[in-house]
Amino acid sequence: MxxxxxxxxxxxxxxxxxxxxxxxxxxxxxxxxxxxxxxxxxxxxxxxxxxxxxxKNPSVTPRWLPGGEAFWYRRDAGDGTEYVLVDADTGSQRPAFDHEALAKALSTLDGQARAANALAIDAMHFDEALSSVDLKAGELAARCDLRAATCETLPAWRFDPFQLPSPDGTRAVFARDDNLWVRSLSDGEERQLTVDGEQDFSYGTAPGVVPGKLNMIRSGIDGPLFWVTWSPDSTRVAVPRIDERRVRQYLFTEALPADGANAPRSVAKRIALIGDRDSTRFDWFVVDVASGTVRQLDLPPDCHGQYLGYGHDTFWSPDSRRGLIACFSQRADRLSLLVFDAQTGETRPVFEDASETFLDLNHAFYGSTGANIRFVANDGVIVFSERDGWGHLYLVDMAGGDAPRQLTRGPWLVHDLLFADEAEGWFYYTAGGREEGRHPYFAHLYRTSLQGERTELLTPEDAHHRVIPASFFLGGTNTNFSPDRRYFVDNHSRVDRPNRAALRRNDGTLVAILEEADASALYAxxxxxxxxxxxxxxxxxxxxxxxxxxxxxxxxxxxxxxxxxxxxxxxxxxxxxxxxxxxxxxxxxxxxxxxxxxxxxxxxxxx
Structure with a gap:
């Protein structure tokens, strides 16, 4: 069922x-x-x-420092905001910097008055000693010496919201004029990686079905990259080329254009409707960033994303030599999970699934981590399936011919597969309906041994728990776990109880309560x-x-x-x-x- x-x-x-x-x-x-x-x-x-x-403080999203021993977050305090640094091992908190001194330094830099409780910082990157920080505050990008309380301007590209940084932080890829480009994050040098992109047949840009596409068209921007992934060693990227040339144009009318024009205006984007013969197609490529070599993946013609008009999820092996891509039939009633060779582009199936209705790789599309597929070492993969009537996780051995082994089972539903920790022998995921007497739609965080023999509840409160950042659409997002996976931030609430943010270790033990949301103004x-x-x-x-x-x-x-x-x-x-x-x-x-x-x-x- x-x-x-x-x-x-x-x-x-x-x-x-x-x-x-x-x-x-x-x-x-x-x-x-x-x-x-x-x-x-x-x-x-x-x-x-x-x-x-x-x-106030409706949730806490941790911004982890390298190493995972500390993080910062933005806190609502009094009539303004402050930035707090947290020691993950003890839960102790302190100001991330001298707010008064930083406000003065930023004001001196650009001549705009700033209050200590209204810095409006959008992003920050600290150095290892926490003595310097690169930050973005509105239109200003700056590097600030926190000991000397001085700042200098950084180029705007340092915090380009549309670029996708590599795992090692040395470069980033972005879209320009329907092609894929790479930028050095040390000096800003740019280089074009693909050359044959064109309108409605571009690399990594949003197709028409994506929310926000109209705003991208109006603004004349390529927008953020979609479905593009870096290899863990930062040498390659997997990128789709999105073909909408034969998809119908769908017209939208702006009765009152945002630019103040006094006449209605039509804006078109391409969307395939149910029953259309032509839908959005995705060709996939692996780009070697250093050499510029572009290799197309050998995919079957009937290889679609899970949802009409949306792309495929791709996942890299830890050694960066291989990857996984999920191919659905057009009706989404058949799935073939393919492994691809990053060097040659060759593919082969490693897991097949079918349904009389439709298939899912996650129970939800909005606010999820995307397809529940994760590598275990370099030859194993955990994948989501409803083949026993409930949404559960299975281990696939890509090296041998063994049948998939079921890891979770019972009358309950897996939500998001977060990661597998091979060294410790666990995989972590959220699920609902497993706890007797609780709301079955509440999500809790669990870990299960890679042998499937032992399961532990890590978030015991009778509430809905979120360990992924809140967002409208997340496909493949990071989690609230630290980079070393030793700690995580757990936001939990109910419809009648505001959020409580807890810092926990990966075995579920509580380190500290970070914040309890204050809804008094909402009630008033x-x-x-x-x-x-x-x-x-x-x-x-x-x-x-x-x-x-x-x-x-x-x-x-x-x-x-x-x-x-x-x-x-x-x-x-x-x-x-x-x-x-x-x-x-x-x-x-x-x-x-x-x-x-x-x-x-x-x-x-x-x-």
Whole structure:
């Protein structure tokens, strides 16, 4: 059977909810025309835009220093922000630098006044001695001597948000004019790696189906690289060439163009719709960065990404000699996992899967780490499959002919495979539904021995745990683990309890509580968390989980309309399990401004 996350589309429901006994003889209908004008102001105050900043320290994203013994993060403090350095072994905290001195040094550099509690630093890279830092604050890139309290300007490319740095930090690749380029991160020298890219047939740029593509077109930028990966030894990159030349153009009309033009304007991007004969195609190449050699991978013609119009996930072996690429059929009902030779481009299948419906390599598309595929040493691979009816992990021996060995099993679902630690003999992943009596959609972090014989729960609190950075779309992101994988930051919350950020060791033992989110300003703005509930489905057996936002200012004996919020999955679920989701601070997929509807006397249900 499919996992419970793969449910059919739910119809939009507009039901009736009563604030009194359901069997009362008479109920007055709710009058929409009786909504007072001030209710609209209260509803606006609960929209996503309005609630930003109303929760202090909603989560902690660690920025690890080389070696993994310390990290820094940005903290909301008083009426501003500060930057904190944390010792991972003890949990002790101290200011990352003298905020007053750095504010003065930056102001001296560019002539703009800065307050110590409003530095607005977007990125920082410390030296090993923590005596110098490269940083970006708004449009300013600077290198600052923290002992002398002086700064000098750095070139803007040092913090180019669209470049992809190599693992060793010496260079970065980026897109320009539909081709792939490389830049030295020591002196900024640039070199073109591919030469035959063209419009709608480019290297590593976003296809039309990617959110944000319209803004890239409007801005005239190639944007960030998509699906491009560096080899661990920083010598090669795997890059797709994205062919949209035969894909239909999809027109969007700007009634009020952002540049202030007084006439509507049409903007086109290419998107294949269901039933179209021509869809986006991906050819794959391995580029040797030093020599400039470009080698095409030998892929079968029916090799698609998991989702229509999206690319493939690729994974490199630790020795950088080989990689993995996942090929789906166009209907996503067949999967062939191929290993490629980085030197020759030759490929061969190492794992096959099939389904009567569709296949997944992760239970969700939004807010996940992408395909659950990870190398174990150089000849083994852990891969996700639903072949036993639940989403679990299997070990594939690429050197021999043994059948895949199941590593996890039971009536529960693996979410994100994070990594395998061969030296310690564990692999780490998140999963839901394994803990008796808990919400099955809550994610917990686990580790299981590579023999599959022992599993340990690492995040014991009865809440939803996140050990990956929050984002709309993550495919293949890093985790909150330290580079040496000895520590991790665990953000956990429930819809009715704000986030708590904990620092833990890799065996789950608690080092320190870093932050407890403060939602007092959000509550003062009128926010009331929803009520979690469970009901039986039509079969009388299946438990359905959801939340109910109660109508505000309800009166006994009055019937209130019920709106059911839906989203046409199955690549995500929209019933919130985290505080930030429920409050619309962090929206994923089809989650909307639900709390504000309650100001109009509406009950809102999400399942």
């Amino acid at each position: 499919k996992s419970p996350f793969h449910c059919p589309f739910l119809p939009l429901a507009f039901l009736v909810w009563s604030s009194a006994d359901a069997h009362a003889a008479e109920h007055e209908p709710y009058r929409v025309d009786a909504v007072p004008a001030e209710a609209y102001d209260r509803a606006v105050a609960l929209t996503t835009v309005a609630v930003q900043g109303t929760v 703005q009128g926010y009331v968390p929803p009520e979690p509930f469970t009901v039986k489905a039509a079969d009388g057996e299946t438990e359905v989980y959801g939340v109910l936002y109660h109508p505000k200012h309800r009166e006994p004996g009055i019937k209130y309309p019920v709106v059911e919020q839906i989203y046409g999955g199955p690549q995500t679920t929209v019933a919130p399990v985290r505080f930030e989701q429920a409050a619309a601070i962090d929206r994923v997929g089809g989650q909307g401004n639900l709390a504000g509807m309650t100001e109009f006397g509406l009950a809102v249900v999400v399942m």
